[in-house]
Protein backbone atom coordinates (compact mmCIF):
# COMPACT_ATOMS: atom_id res chain seq x y z
CA UNK A 528 0.00 0.00 0.00
CA UNK A 529 1.23 3.46 -0.86
CA UNK A 530 2.88 4.91 2.26
CA UNK A 531 1.29 8.34 1.86
CA UNK A 532 -2.13 6.79 1.49
CA UNK A 533 -1.56 4.73 4.65
CA UNK A 534 -0.28 7.73 6.62
CA UNK A 535 -3.28 9.83 5.62
CA UNK A 536 -5.58 7.10 6.74
CA UNK A 537 -3.97 6.03 10.01
CA UNK A 538 -2.21 9.15 11.34
CA UNK A 539 -4.08 10.18 14.51
CA UNK A 540 -6.12 7.03 14.05
CA UNK A 541 -8.88 6.09 16.43
CA UNK A 542 -7.86 3.60 19.10
CA UNK A 543 -10.30 1.94 21.41
CA UNK A 544 -10.17 -0.63 24.17
CA UNK A 545 -12.70 -3.21 25.25
CA UNK A 546 -12.33 -4.94 28.58
CA UNK A 547 -14.25 -8.18 28.78
CA UNK A 548 -15.25 -9.96 31.96
CA UNK A 549 -16.84 -13.38 31.53
CA UNK A 550 -18.20 -14.80 34.79
CA UNK A 551 -18.16 -18.59 35.21
CA UNK A 552 -21.41 -20.38 34.33
CA UNK A 553 -22.56 -23.75 35.75
CA UNK A 554 -23.82 -24.70 32.28
CA UNK A 555 -21.18 -23.25 29.93
CA UNK A 556 -22.46 -25.15 26.88
CA UNK A 557 -25.74 -23.28 27.04
CA UNK A 558 -24.27 -19.79 26.94
CA UNK A 559 -21.75 -17.78 24.93
CA UNK A 560 -19.34 -15.15 26.27
CA UNK A 561 -19.20 -13.21 23.05
CA UNK A 562 -21.21 -13.88 19.88
CA UNK A 563 -19.36 -14.85 16.69
CA UNK A 564 -18.10 -11.67 15.03
CA UNK A 565 -15.16 -10.14 13.24
CA UNK A 566 -13.69 -6.93 14.62
CA UNK A 567 -14.33 -3.66 12.79
CA UNK A 568 -10.76 -2.52 13.38
CA UNK A 569 -7.82 -2.64 11.02
CA UNK A 570 -5.74 -4.52 13.57
CA UNK A 571 -6.67 -5.89 16.99
CA UNK A 572 -4.26 -6.80 19.77
CA UNK A 573 -5.75 -8.97 22.50
CA UNK A 574 -4.40 -9.68 25.95
CA UNK A 575 -5.86 -12.69 27.73
CA UNK A 576 -5.38 -11.54 31.28
CA UNK A 577 -5.82 -14.44 33.67
CA UNK A 578 -4.74 -17.52 31.74
CA UNK A 579 -8.21 -18.93 31.13
CA UNK A 580 -8.72 -20.22 27.58
CA UNK A 581 -11.92 -19.24 25.76
CA UNK A 582 -11.17 -17.55 22.45
CA UNK A 583 -12.12 -19.57 19.37
CA UNK A 584 -11.68 -18.80 15.67
CA UNK A 585 -13.83 -20.02 12.81
CA UNK A 586 -11.89 -22.09 10.31
CA UNK A 587 -12.69 -22.42 6.62
CA UNK A 588 -15.19 -25.24 7.03
CA UNK A 589 -17.10 -23.45 9.76
CA UNK A 590 -15.52 -25.41 12.62
CA UNK A 591 -14.56 -23.54 15.78
CA UNK A 592 -10.95 -23.89 16.81
CA UNK A 593 -9.65 -22.84 20.24
CA UNK A 594 -6.75 -20.39 20.32
CA UNK A 595 -4.24 -21.88 22.72
CA UNK A 596 -3.41 -19.60 25.62
CA UNK A 597 0.29 -18.70 25.67
CA UNK A 598 1.54 -16.87 28.77
CA UNK A 599 2.92 -13.36 28.10
CA UNK A 600 1.75 -13.52 24.49
CA UNK A 601 -0.63 -11.21 22.65
CA UNK A 602 -3.12 -12.35 20.03
CA UNK A 603 -3.04 -10.19 16.89
CA UNK A 604 -5.71 -10.29 14.22
CA UNK A 605 -6.93 -8.33 11.23
CA UNK A 606 -10.37 -6.76 11.35
CA UNK A 607 -12.84 -5.80 8.63
CA UNK A 608 -10.97 -2.60 7.72
CA UNK A 609 -7.98 -4.59 6.42
CA UNK A 610 -10.24 -6.98 4.50
CA UNK A 611 -11.94 -3.99 2.84
CA UNK A 612 -8.64 -2.15 2.20
CA UNK A 613 -7.13 -5.24 0.57
CA UNK A 614 -10.30 -5.78 -1.49
CA UNK A 615 -10.86 -9.15 0.17
CA UNK A 616 -7.31 -10.51 -0.01
CA UNK A 617 -6.69 -10.51 3.76
CA UNK A 618 -9.69 -11.86 5.65
CA UNK A 619 -10.88 -10.60 9.00
CA UNK A 620 -11.17 -13.64 11.21
CA UNK A 621 -14.50 -14.55 12.75
CA UNK A 622 -14.13 -15.39 16.42
CA UNK A 623 -16.15 -15.90 19.60
CA UNK A 624 -15.52 -16.24 23.31
CA UNK A 625 -16.71 -19.18 25.36
CA UNK A 626 -16.98 -19.46 29.15
CA UNK A 627 -16.10 -22.16 31.66
CA UNK A 628 -17.88 -23.50 34.72
CA UNK A 629 -14.88 -23.11 37.03
CA UNK A 630 -13.31 -19.73 36.61
CA UNK A 631 -14.03 -16.24 35.31
CA UNK A 632 -12.12 -15.04 32.28
CA UNK A 633 -10.77 -11.56 31.57
CA UNK A 634 -9.50 -10.19 28.28
CA UNK A 635 -8.55 -6.75 26.97
CA UNK A 636 -8.78 -5.93 23.28
CA UNK A 637 -7.06 -2.90 21.71
CA UNK A 638 -8.51 -1.85 18.38
CA UNK A 639 -6.48 0.20 15.90
CA UNK A 640 -8.53 2.15 13.37
CA UNK A 641 -8.26 4.90 10.74
CA UNK A 642 -8.83 8.53 11.74
CA UNK A 643 -12.23 10.19 11.42
CA UNK A 644 -11.28 12.10 8.25
CA UNK A 645 -10.53 8.86 6.41
CA UNK A 646 -12.65 6.89 4.00
CA UNK A 647 -12.89 3.13 4.34
CA UNK A 648 -12.83 1.25 1.04
CA UNK A 649 -10.50 -0.73 -1.20
CA UNK A 650 -7.12 1.02 -1.29
CA UNK A 651 -6.60 2.73 -4.68
CA UNK A 652 -2.87 1.91 -4.66
CA UNK A 653 -3.52 -1.80 -4.00
CA UNK A 654 -6.49 -2.10 -6.30
CA UNK A 655 -4.70 -1.41 -9.60
CA UNK A 656 -7.15 -2.45 -12.30
CA UNK A 657 -9.07 -4.97 -10.14
CA UNK A 658 -12.78 -4.37 -9.65
CA UNK A 659 -13.61 -3.16 -6.11
CA UNK A 660 -15.84 -5.66 -4.27
CA UNK A 661 -16.59 -3.24 -1.41
CA UNK A 662 -18.13 0.24 -1.34
CA UNK A 663 -16.13 3.16 0.01
CA UNK A 664 -17.74 4.94 2.95
CA UNK A 665 -16.58 7.62 5.37
CA UNK A 666 -15.05 6.50 8.64
CA UNK A 667 -17.95 8.26 10.43
CA UNK A 668 -20.49 6.16 8.52
CA UNK A 669 -18.39 3.06 9.15
CA UNK A 670 -18.24 3.57 12.91
CA UNK A 671 -21.95 4.48 13.11
CA UNK A 672 -22.85 1.43 11.05
CA UNK A 673 -20.63 -0.89 13.05
CA UNK A 674 -21.90 0.18 16.45
CA UNK A 675 -25.57 0.45 15.56
CA UNK A 676 -25.88 -3.28 14.95
CA UNK A 677 -25.43 -6.34 17.15
CA UNK A 678 -21.89 -7.64 17.40
CA UNK A 679 -22.63 -10.64 15.22
CA UNK A 680 -21.18 -11.88 11.94
CA UNK A 681 -19.12 -9.64 9.68
CA UNK A 682 -20.05 -5.95 9.37
CA UNK A 683 -18.24 -5.71 6.03
CA UNK A 684 -20.93 -7.86 4.42
CA UNK A 685 -23.05 -4.68 4.42
CA UNK A 686 -20.33 -2.99 2.27
CA UNK A 687 -20.22 -5.59 -0.51
CA UNK A 688 -21.04 -4.28 -3.97
Ligand SMILES: O=C(O)CCC(=O)C(=O)O
Nearest residue numbers: 545547581582624634636
Ligand atom coordinates in the same frame (compact mmCIF):
# COMPACT_ATOMS: atom_id res chain seq x y z
O1 LIG B 1 -12.36 -12.35 24.99
C1 LIG B 1 -11.84 -12.69 23.92
O2 LIG B 1 -10.97 -13.55 23.84
C2 LIG B 1 -12.32 -12.06 22.64
C3 LIG B 1 -12.81 -10.65 22.80
C4 LIG B 1 -13.26 -10.06 21.50
O3 LIG B 1 -13.39 -10.73 20.51
C5 LIG B 1 -13.56 -8.61 21.41
O4 LIG B 1 -13.59 -7.93 22.44
O5 LIG B 1 -13.79 -8.15 20.28
Ligand SMILES: [Fe+2]
Nearest residue numbers: 564565566622
Ligand atom coordinates in the same frame (compact mmCIF):
# COMPACT_ATOMS: atom_id res chain seq x y z
FE1 LIG C 1 -13.45 -9.49 18.74
